[in-house]
Amino acid sequence: xxxxxxxxxxVAILFLIISCVNDDEFSTxxxxxTDPDLDGEIITIAQLANLYEQAVLSEADxxxxxxxxxxxxxxxxxxxxxxxxxxxxxxxxxVISSDASGxxxxxxxxxxxxxxxxxxxxxxxxxSPLFTYYEVGRxxxxxxxxxxxDNQAIGGLWIGDSNGVLTLGITDNxxxxxxxxxxxxxxRSSIIEEIxxxxxxxxxFRNELENIFVKLTDVQFIKEDVIDGSVTYAGEPLDEFDGxxxxxxxxxxxSTIVSTSTFANFKSILLPDGRGSISxxxxxxxxxxxxxxxxxxxxxxxFDGTDxxxxxxxxxxxxxxxxENILFEExxxxxxxxxxxxGSGWTNYQEEGTQAWEAYTSTGQNASLGRSARIxxxxxxxxxxxxxxxxxxxxxISNTGETLRFRTSNSFADGSRLTILFSNDWDGDVTTxxxxxxxxxxxADIVADNDFFGNWxxxxxxxxxCVTGTGYVAFRYxxxxxxxxxxxxxxxxxxxxxx
Numbered sequence: 001x002x003x004x005x006x007x008x009x010x011v012a013i014l015f016l017i018i019s020c021v022n023d024d025e026f027s028t029x030x031x032x033x034t035d036p037d038l039d040g041e042i043i044t045i046a047q048l049a050n051l052y053e054q055a056v057l058s059e060a061d062x063x064x065x066x067x068x069x070x071x072x073x074x075x076x077x078x079x080x081x082x083x084x085x086x087x088x089x090x091x092x093x094x095v096i097s098s099d100a101s102g103x104x105x106x107x108x109x110x111x112x113x114x115x116x117x118x119x120x121x122x123x124x125x126x127x128s129p130l131f132t133y134y135e136v137g138r139x140x141x142x143x144x145x146x147x148x149x150d151n152q153a154i155g156g157l158w159i160g161d162s163n164g165v166l167t168l169g170i171t172d173n174x175x176x177x178x179x180x181x182x183x184x185x186x187x188r189s190s191i192i193e194e195i196x197x198x199x200x201x202x203x204x205f206r207n208e209l210e211n212i213f214v215k216l217t218d219v220q221f222i223k224e225d226v227i228d229g230s231v232t233y234a235g236e237p238l239d240e241f242d243g244x245x246x247x248x249x250x251x252x253x254x255s256t257i258v259s260t261s262t263f264a265n266f267k268s269i270l271l272p273d274g275r276g277s278i279s280x281x282x283x284x285x286x287x288x289x290x291x292x293x294x295x296x297x298x299x300x301x302x303f304d305g306t307d308x309x310x311x312x313x314x315x316x317x318x319x320x321x322x323x324e325n326i327l328f329e330e331x332x333x334x335x336x337x338x339x340x341x342x343g344s345g346w347t348n349y350q351e352e353g354t355q356a357w358e359a360y361t362s363t364g365q366n367a368s369l370g371r372s373a374r375i376x377x378x379x380x381x382x383x384x385x386x387x388x389x390x391x392x393x394x395x396x397i398s399n400t401g402e403t404l405r406f407r408t409s410n411s412f413a414d415g416s417r418l419t420i421l422f423s424n425d426w427d428g429d430v431t432t433x434x435x436x437x438x439x440x441x442x443x444a445d446i447v448a449d450n451d452f453f454g455n456w457x458x459x460x461x462x463x464x465x466c467v468t469g470t471g472y473v474a475f476r477y478x479x480x481x482x483x484x485x486x487x488x489x490x491x492x493x494x495x496x497x498x499x
Contacts, residue, residue, distance in 0.1 A: 035191075090187070109123075121211055202255065274305050278303075314464075322403045330344060330346075331370065405458070
């Protein structure tokens with residue numbers, strides 16, 4: 001009887017131990033790791049990327065594609081795959097992604113150094129979770145050439161551009177490495193380094209920074225998401241696959257998207273309403289046309305500042321209609337196509353960069369309204385663009401019931417931004433624009449990036465009756481010369497009226 005009781009006690013204790021284990025919790029196996037004995041040459045990720053780019057240019061030459069045509073080369077890169085199976089090489093790197101919180105799935109992102117990295121690549125593996133074996137900071141080696149599994153040849157890896165991101169996969173479709181074959185390609189080093197994020201700004205985003213662990217400082221989530229409303233990382237009804245939240249750089253007004261999977265275990269956490277820094281992997285959205293920042297977990301967001309940088313907003317309340325007295329009106333029909341907007345009292349000023357607001361006419365799906373004003377900085381070569389189009393002075397002393405109305409359209413605005421501003425302390429001198437007070441006319445509806453590019457969006461009737469003095473309305477564009485970051489805005493049918 002005593003022996004039976006002892007056996008039952010052991011079973012009970014084992015049951016209690018097992019029942020305390022959360023099936024959703026994983027830990028890295030405690031194993032002694034020795035550096036692998038590799039049977040090939042080790043190359044850097046930068047060398048691997050260069051191999052691919054040279055192969056793209058060679059293919060372009062074979063197809064008669066102009067190598068200086070960014071559009072044609074980008075299109076070719078999206079479909080071209082380089083077979084690495086005959087390459088007796090390994091590429092080395094440090095793991096910077098973690099699927100511990102569910103924001104990554106069956107992929108590893110590795111970069112070439114723990115600090116000051118210069119290149120990164122994505123490796124697709126049909127296994128989850130991966131962080132239990134490939135923790136952040138772990139140095140790994142990826143076999144590029146032909147591998148074997150149970151003494152059977154399984155081929156080698158391919159490299160290509162997948163949704164705008166340099167990626168390694170098992171076939172010319174960049175399929176995921178099968179789980180049983182992952183150790184035929186992946187080798188772990190005993191080295192684990194602290195990953196030091198590369199500090200950049202949104203304006204620095206470029207293809208060479210993709211798949212790299214970066215840090216943005218002096219940023220905040222937009223006011224609409226955290227002050228006007230309480231929005232989660234990815235737990236809103238319209239978040240089908242990813243939650244995309246806009247992040248703004250306080251110093252420049254430039255913005256980017258923080259993307260979070262709807263499978264992440266922190267998807268329902270509210271976005272922080274402060275200001276500070278965020279660290280994550282620079283990648284792209286599902287369509288490959290917009291830069292995104294993907295974090296490993298919410299601890300990557302350190303918004304410990306409470307002094308948000310939201311601009312002052314002017315809100316005079318609802319407007320019942322527009323008066324009959326025209327204070328200013330511009331339909332741009334008298335302007336000259338492809339030349340800067342001029343005359344009629346306009347101030348067309350480039351605070352940064354070389355791109356001015358120009359007159360433009362277009363037909364087709366993205367037709368202009370006769371002749372319109374257009375601004376676009378993509379392919380300009382400028383590191384940053386800040387372009388102003390400012391009305392002549394408007395008398396808000398002698399008139400009553402002043403209102404503003406206009407229409408806007410865009411072509412893939414992406415990270416560029418159009419803001420409508422008002423100032424009554426600017427003196428009309430372009431050298432004092434930046435030093436003057438410019439408040440946001442928040443009631444104006446402006447075309448959004450996700451609006452159909454062929455539509456023209458009505459601003460609605462914006463009430464200006466509460467402003468005083470002599471004032472100016474400004475249309476300010478922020479962008480850069482990066483084709484993957486910027487888009488085009490068009491503006492037309494501007495009317496300022498009073499009773």
